[in-house]
Amino acid sequence: METIAKKQSFINRWMEKNDSRIKEWRHSVRLFFKSPLAVIGLIIVIGFILVAIFAPMLAPYPLNWRDFALQNAAPSDAHLLGNEIYGGDIFSMIIWGSRTSLLIGFFVVFVCVTLGTLVGVIAAYYGGWVDEALMRVTDIFLAFPYLVLCMVIVAALGSGLMNVMIAMAIVSWPSYARLIRGQVLSIKERNYIEAARSVGASDWRIMTRHILPNSFSPIIVQSTMDLGSIMITAAALSFIGMGAGPGEAEWGRMITDGQSQLLNAPWISTFPGLAILIVCLGFNLFGDGLRDILDPKMRR
């Protein structure tokens, strides 16, 4: 009893201390929930992540389960969304496939944000030839068509999901570097950066403590929205035969597998396609909502 009271008073004290922060937070949350689309996006994103985490409990059939008697079978009570060309249960495969998509999405975004931030901040902060050199490198990457460069890299490394992730990270980071660079360029001219310098802060300190926290909100938005398009690209690469192998529980691969049976068993390609559509839409709506609360200029 007494410990609960103690805890309560601790929480109260914490809330008093951080009153303005809590108010600001509440305001943002309220703003976010005002937009129905953003809420739908949030629900989809959370649902997707939960499905990926609890896949073993949710999927009715184990990973790689197959019944060759049921090849191309139509949806039934036992197999809600039907069976694919090797007899796997499509519903289970979509659930298992969410793990792959999530992994690819987060891995690629993580690598891109890290690398892009590093390059972008250094280029913008030091300027001059450093900037020139780094930005020409990003130009080279951006000059290639996105998907073609991905395919070239996967072709060179050999197909497989890991290589697809590596290829996509290599191809995607330059746009992050550009975004960060633009942010830092405007922020490093602000008075408070000069003020920080005038009190003796080192370059490193200025970059990490003063520039980064102020330039990060567009990155959060960009990476949320990118999660969706990265999953699509990964699916596209699998679709053209790079990445996941035949019969693997990967959404893009499942669409390819069903391609030949499109007329007599349309469910094989349709349901994984819908899964991609919904998840990608969810991330985009969520990203839009985030942008509305993170960008004060968009606030009304």
Add this chain to the structure above:
Amino acid sequence: MADVLLSIKGLKTNFYTYTGVVKALDGIDLDIYKGETIGLVGETGCGKSVTALSIIRLIQWPPGKIDEGSITFDGKDLLKLPLRDMQKIRGNNISMIFQEPMNAFNPVYTIGDQIAEVIMLHQKKKKKEAWQDAIEMLKFTGIPAPERVAKSYPHELSGGMLQRSMIAMALSCKPKLLIADEPTTALDVTIEAQILDLMKGLKTTTGASILLITHDLGIIAEMCDRVGVMYAGNIVELADVGSIYKKPSHPYTVGLICAIPTLDTKHCNRLATIPGNVPNLIYPPPGCRFHPRCNKAMDRCSKEKPGWYKVGEGHYVSCFLYEGGDKK
């Protein structure tokens, strides 16, 4: 004469722009004594702020560069110090107050965080102690409810409050020299008076020297012990505050003081002005930079740069009209 705290000799700062080299400072000489308040006045673009930024070496390259001169502080030439040592001096021995307090704080941290950061940077103190010191400093600058202000974000405070916080931050490591670059320009008149009073009071308690940059002769008269008048990258006259108003000597200073509107100016009299425009500092006039606008210009003014001539006790002028006086 009191001890010299900081001595600037022949400082030349240039900006290398696409259209040409802007010769922003053309050999500044200035001594700042311990415990004094020295003012720099001049019109926009005459190099006041560049002087201030040069002292703490915040001129950004590119495009700016300090090409010549020396700035001696504590027996060391600041211009030759490695960056790391310079960072130890900034905020610790020499600190600066900026023109617009609203932009001089990082919007993502609280005021207290930012003051504590400076304290932790220069004194080996723990976060908690630094935070206590920060509140102490805020209290010192006369902020009511310093605990609340310390926890506020910059956008939650008014300009006057922020400038007080800025002063608290600048003084938090007990600097020997405080550079105030137009500290009240962005504030309204009543707040301006409060901030000036505060700075005056703090000077007597901390004993720091203040380099006050402004274009307001009124502020100079109220705050300063000595004043340097700047024109187009030169200090043209240096004197005690009293003598500059009583006996302005350089034609530019005379022009400036005549241009102050007074209550007894007849309504039919037009306000006195200095004819002409500020020169483009990419192509500054040869010789004395003021000669094209000067009503007392002589032939030699366009050929040679005048030296320093003494016209009174501690009163020096850079103009050939006073060549008869003692050389400095």
